Amino acid sequence: MSAMINHVTDDSFAAAVEQATGLVLVDFWAEWCGPCRAIAPILEDLAKSNEGRVQIAKLDVDANQRTGMRFNVRSIPTLLFFKDGKLVDSVIGLTQKTALQERINKHAAHAA
Amino acid sequence: MSKLDLIIVGGGPAGLCAAMYAGRGMLNAVLLERGIPGGELLNTEKIEDYPGFESILGQDLAARMTEHAKKFGADIRMENVEGIWKQPDGGFKVTTSNGETYHAPTVIITAGGTPTKLGVSGEAEYAGKGVSYCAVCDGAFFKGETIAVIGGGDAAVEEADYLTRYAAKVYLIHRRHEFRASKVVQERALSNPKIEVIWNKKVLDLTGEVIGLKTVNLEDTVTGERSALSVTGCFVFIGFTPNSGLVRDHVAHDATGYLVTDDRMMTSIPGLFAAGDLRVQLTRQVTTAVGDATTAAIAVEKYLTDLKTGVRA
Numbered sequence: 455m456s457a458m459i460n461h462v463t464d465d466s467f468a469a470a471v472e473q474a475t476g477l478v479l480v481d482f483w484a485e486w487c488g489p490c491r492a493i494a495p496i497l498e499d500l501a502k503s504n505e506g507r508v509q510i511a512k513l514d515v516d517a518n519q520r521t522g523m524r525f526n527v528r529s530i531p532t533l534l535f536f537k538d539g540k541l542v543d544s545v546i547g548l549t550q551k552t553a554l555q556e557r558i559n560k561h562a563a564h565a566a
Numbered sequence: 567m568s569k570l571d572l573i574i575v576g577g578g579p580a581g582l583c584a585a586m587y588a589g590r591g592m593l594n595a596v597l598l599e600r601g602i603p604g605g606e607l608l609n610t611e612k613i614e615d616y617p618g619f620e621s622i623l624g625q626d627l628a629a630r631m632t633e634h635a636k637k638f639g640a641d642i643r644m645e646n647v648e649g650i651w652k653q654p655d656g657g658f659k660v661t662t663s664n665g666e667t668y669h670a671p672t673v674i675i676t677a678g679g680t681p682t683k684l685g686v687s688g689e690a691e692y693a694g695k696g697v698s699y700c701a702v703c704d705g706a707f708f709k710g711e712t713i714a715v716i717g718g719g720d721a722a723v724e725e726a727d728y729l730t731r732y733a734a735k736v737y738l739i740h741r742r743h744e745f746r747a748s749k750v751v752q753e754r755a756l757s758n759p760k761i762e763v764i765w766n767k768k769v770l771d772l773t774g775e776v777i778g779l780k781t782v783n784l785e786d787t788v789t790g791e792r793s794a795l796s797v798t799g800c801f802v803f804i805g806f807t808p809n810s811g812l813v814r815d816h817v818a819h820d821a822t823g824y825l826v827t828d829d830r831m832m833t834s835i836p837g838l839f840a841a842g843d844l845r846v847q848l849t850r851q852v853t854t855a856v857g858d859a860t861t862a863a864i865a866v867e868k869y870l871t872d873l874k875t876g877v878r879a
C-alpha cells in the first residue's frame with residue numbers, strides 16, 4: 455500500500471478530513487468489494503501524480519460504520535471530495551482515471 | 567508488444583475461459599477488463615449450478631477462473647474498451663479510455679450486459695444513494711430499513727428474498743399480477759414474512775433529498791391510481807441490456823441488441839466472435855458462457871490457421 459494514502463477511521467475522520475485544509479478525497483471501501491479493489495491502484499496513481507494538490511484517504515466501511523452512515527453511503531466505492539473540510543462532490547462506483555483527474559482538477563483549481 | 571493474435575473484450579466467465587483456451591493454444595492474446603475479472607460472478611452470492619461445485623461463492627469462482635487463466639499465460643489488463651473497429655486489412659482495432667490502441671486479426675467480445683434502467687426521473691440522481699442494481703454489492707447498507715425491489719423475474723424475486731437478511735421490510739413491486747420467476751423461487755419469497763408483494767404497479771419517479779432516496783412514487787397499471795412508499799432503498803432488477811454497442815461497425819443483432827453468431831460463435835463480421843451473455847441464446851448462465859467461450863477460442867485458432875494458409879483470404 456502506498457505511503458501517500460492516509461487510512462482514516464471513525465475516530466480520526468474529523469481531524470484528518472473535516473479539519474484539514476485543501477482538497478481531501480475519501481474512498482469508502484471494503485475488503486469484499488470487487489470494484490473497490492479495481493479502483494485502488496487508480497487512486498494510488500492519482501495520489502502520486504497529484505502530490506500537494508489532493509490528499510487521498512481511505513475509510514473501511516466495515517470497521518467504521520458511523521462515518522458511512524453519517525454521509526449516507528449506500529454503495530461502494532463511494533468517493534467523497536472535501537474542500538477545506540466541506541463536502542463538495544461525490545463519485546460513486548468504479549470510475550476511470552481520466553474522469554477522476556478531471557474532478558480533482560476542478561476542485562483543486564478553486565483551492566489555489 | 568509483439569503482434570497479437572487475439573483481443574478478448576471483457577473478463578467475466580466467458581472472457582476468462584476464452585483466455586485460458588487461448589493460452590493453452592499458445593495464441594498471443596490480451597484480455598481487456600475494465601474492473602476486476604469475474605464479471606457478474608462478483609455480483610452474485612452463491613453459484614449452485616456450476617458442475618463440480620455444489621455451492622461456491624461467486625467471488626471465489628471468479629478468483630479461481632482468473633488464476634486458471636493466468637496459469638496458462640493469460641495477459642489480463644485493466645482497460646475500459648471504448649470501441650471495436652473493423653480495419654481495411656480485415657483485422658480489428660480496439661480503443662480504450664487510457665488512450666491505448668490494440669490491433670489483432672481476431673476479437674472475441676465477452677462484454678456481457680448492463681442492468682436495464684427504469685428510465686424515470688430521480689433514478690440517476692439517487693444511484694448509489696439508495697438506487698441500486700446489485701443486492702450483493704449494496705444490500706448491507708440497508709440494515710433494518712424499508713426498501714423496494716422492482717421487477718418480477720427470477721432475479722427480482724430471488725434478490726428480494728436475499729435482501730431480507732439486511733432490510734426489515736421489502737416491498738416487491740411488479741407491474742403485472744403474476745411473476746415470471748420460477749415456482750421454487752416464488753414460493754420461497756412469498757412465504758417470507760418480511761416481503762410484501764405489490765402487484766400491478768409501475769414506478770412513476772423516485773424522489774428524495776440531497777442525502778438520498780426517500781420515496782418511490784407508483785401508478786396502478788389497471789386503475790391509474792397513484793400512491794407513494796417511503797423507502798431508503800430501491801433495487802431494480804428488470805433485465806439486462808447487452809454491451810454490444812462496443813462494436814462500431816454494422817453487426818447482425820436481434821431487436822434487443824444481442825449479437826447473432828453462427829455455430830462457431832462468429833458474428834456477421836468475419837474474425838469477430840461473441841460469447842456469453844451478450845449473444846442471442848435461450849438461457850444465460852455461467853455454464854453457457856464458458857461453453858460459448860470454448861467454442862469461440864477454438865474457432866479463433868482455426869480461423870487464424872486458415873488465414874495463414876490462405877484458405878481464408
Ligand SMILES: Cc1cc2nc3c(=O)[nH]c(=O)nc-3n(C[C@H](O)[C@H](O)[C@H](O)COP(=O)(O)OP(=O)(O)OC[C@H]3O[C@@H](n4cnc5c(N)ncnc54)[C@H](O)[C@@H]3O)c2cc1C
Pocket residue numbers: 575576577578579580581598599600601602603604605606607609610611612613614615616645646647648676677678679721809812841842843844850851852853855
Ligand atoms: C445476481 C445474479 C445472479 C446470477 N446467478 C447465477 C447462477 O446462480 N448460476 C449461473 O449459472 N448464472 C448466474 N447468473 C448469470 C451469470 O452470472 C452470467 O450468465 C455470466 O456471468 C455471463 O458471463 P459473461 O462472461 O458472458 O458476462 P459477464 O459476467 O457480464 O462479464 C462481462 C465482463 O465484461 C466487462 N466489460 C463490459 N464492458 C466492458 C468494456 N467496455 N471494457 C472492458 N470490459 C468490459 C465487465 O466488466 C465484465 O467483467 C447470475 C447473474 C446475476 C446478475
